[in-house]
Amino acid sequence: MSAAVRRLGGGKPLAGFAVLVTGHFLTDLVHLVGCLAELGAPLDAMTVLRKDYAYQWRHRVHGHLVEQGVRVVDAGDPEAVREHTGRARRRGLRCLALDDGGYVAPALLDGARDGGPAADGAGRWAGVVEQTMSGIYKLEGREQELPFPVFSVAQSRLKGRIESYWIAEKAVATALELLPALKIEGQPALVVGYGNVGAHIAALLTQRRMRVAVHDADILRLIDAHESGYVTDRDLPALLDRHEPLLVFGVTGRTSMSTREFRSLRRPAYLASVSSRDTEFDLPALEALADGDPVTRPSSRTHVLPGGVDVTVLAGGRPVNFHETDSISNLHSDLVYAGMLTGACAVATRPAPPGLDRAWADTVLEESGLLQDYYDRYGPNAASRPASRRR
Numbered sequence: 001m002s003a004a005v006r007r008l009g010g011g012k013p014l015a016g017f018a019v020l021v022t023g024h025f026l027t028d029l030v031h032l033v034g035c036l037a038e039l040g041a042p043l044d045a046m047t048v049l050r051k052d053y054a055y056q057w058r059h060r061v062h063g064h065l066v067e068q069g070v071r072v073v074d075a076g077d078p079e080a081v082r083e084h085t086g087r088a089r090r091r092g093l094r095c096l097a098l099d100d101g102g103y104v105a106p107a108l109l110d111g112a113r114d115g116g117p118a119a120d121g122a123g124r125w126a127g128v129v130e131q132t133m134s135g136i137y138k139l140e141g142r143e144q145e146l147p148f149p150v151f152s153v154a155q156s157r158l159k160g161r162i163e164s165y166w167i168a169e170k171a172v173a174t175a176l177e178l179l180p181a182l183k184i185e186g187q188p189a190l191v192v193g194y195g196n197v198g199a200h201i202a203a204l205l206t207q208r209r210m211r212v213a214v215h216d217a218d219i220l221r222l223i224d225a226h227e228s229g230y231v232t233d234r235d236l237p238a239l240l241d242r243h244e245p246l247l248v249f250g251v252t253g254r255t256s257m258s259t260r261e262f263r264s265l266r267r268p269a270y271l272a273s274v275s276s277r278d279t280e281f282d283l284p285a286l287e288a289l290a291d292g293d294p295v296t297r298p299s300s301r302t303h304v305l306p307g308g309v310d311v312t313v314l315a316g317g318r319p320v321n322f323h324e325t326d327s328i329s330n331l332h333s334d335l336v337y338a339g340m341l342t343g344a345c346a347v348a349t350r351p352a353p354p355g356l357d358r359a360w361a362d363t364v365l366e367e368s369g370l371l372q373d374y375y376d377r378y379g380p381n382a383a384s385r386p387a388s389r390r391r
Contacts, residue, residue: 001035003373004338012040013345014096017126018088022049022075022100024322025058028333032098033065035341043068045091047084049075049103053322081107085124096347097128098340101276102135104128109145123147127347129340130154133195134253134276139356149352149360151343156361158339158371160196166332167274168200171321172208175247175272178299178314185209188243192236193251194221197274201249202230213243217252237264245269250280258282262289268310270300271317278317286311335374342368 019041023029029048037043048070050062065072071087073080081104088095097104105128127148130136136154139146153159176184187210191202194216202225205212213231216222226232233239236257240248241264250256251274262285273280287294290303290311302312314320346352346364365371376382 001031001334001338001341004341004368004370005035005038007369007373008342008345009039013349015040015042016093017041017096017348018045018047018084018091018093019344020047020049020081020084020095020097020099020104022051022098022103024051024053024100025055025061026333027057027061028337029061030064032337032341033068033070035337036098036344037068039341039345042091042093043070045088045093047071047073047080047087049073049077049080051075051100053318055322075101075103078107082111089124095125096344097125098344099128099130099132099135101132102130102138105130105135105146105150106138106142109142112145112147127151127352129343129347131159131336131340132253132276134279136356137253143356146354146356148354149347150356151347151364152356152358152361153336153339153343153365155358156339156365158362158365159336162374163332163336164196165200167321168197168204171197171249171272171274171319172201172204175249175270175314175320176208178272178320179247179270182246184247186211187246188213189247189249190215190239190243190245191230191249191251192216192256193249193253194218194225195251198249198251199225199228201251201274202228205247205249210247211243213239213245215239237261240264241266247272249274251275252280255279255282259285259289262286262305262311265305265309265311268312270312270314272314272320273317274319274321276319281313281317283313283317286313335370338370339365342370 014036019036048065050072062072085095108125125148129151131153133154136152189205189210190213191198192215194214202212202214214225215236222232231243237260240261244266247270249272253275271281286303290305295302300312300314301316302310304310342365343361352360
């Protein structure tokens, strides 16, 4: 991130913008906000939407941001985006967001659809940088409504090719730690969603000597999974019935399992989400289907389905890679955050048509020098250079 600031900082490109950041309250968020300030974004016009995961240092991160003059609001506050827009208007600033999970653009589109004045809504926004596929999915079918560009780090080659492995590795390690004492070698596992992260999860589970099946609604991904040697089926309930997984990873960014899928479970199973929030598994449907109240433990909740099948939701249905842990390390998150800074400056300074053009993000990121910086820092010649020259 610091190298990106040095490369982007000439002329303070974010000086005229009230920046809204949706953030996990990890220590790397502190540096991200500091970098935005170095790029010119006024701290007293900034809003951070807090995602409510139980990170170790979340209270210190919160306190530091408040001391810096940043307004901190819960990400679930339905008025947060509108209030940020109003504050920016009073300061004569335009708005720009670094979003994580689709909290901003859909809210602005909903406000415009409900008849809100353009000056109080999307009309004051230069654009949104989105880093998650769950945020991109929320815009499906609404791209033509967008009055500003969405810079999709989520769909970029940078995020897909590099970060996905780190997320998958953390998710698998944490899920296995949350399981009771089980012998997993030779046991069946299922990965629902064979995108960048899901493909890595399937490979990691195979390395742990589990028998892995894969489902994806996208037929090309399903063919890829089949030809990579995984058990597959176009019908998820049929696959659940036939494969009888002990461990299920949901990696679609949508709701992948509901009543029909839960009814297809034939043995005790553990469900692990790797998607934002708790949308991957339809938890109300699971509770409605279960007999009696669930058994709740610190890291899981077990429901007994008709027929006596125990279904245990790990981490309460929230992403296992975020459960009481700092997810991927700062050194890993640094690259994507640097990409978001690069995207924010592109939104602020470059003309771009409204809408969602994934090729734009790839072009900007790959021409920015960011990937060359990363390769120089961590590539084959990094160990031969003095540490002072790698900073």
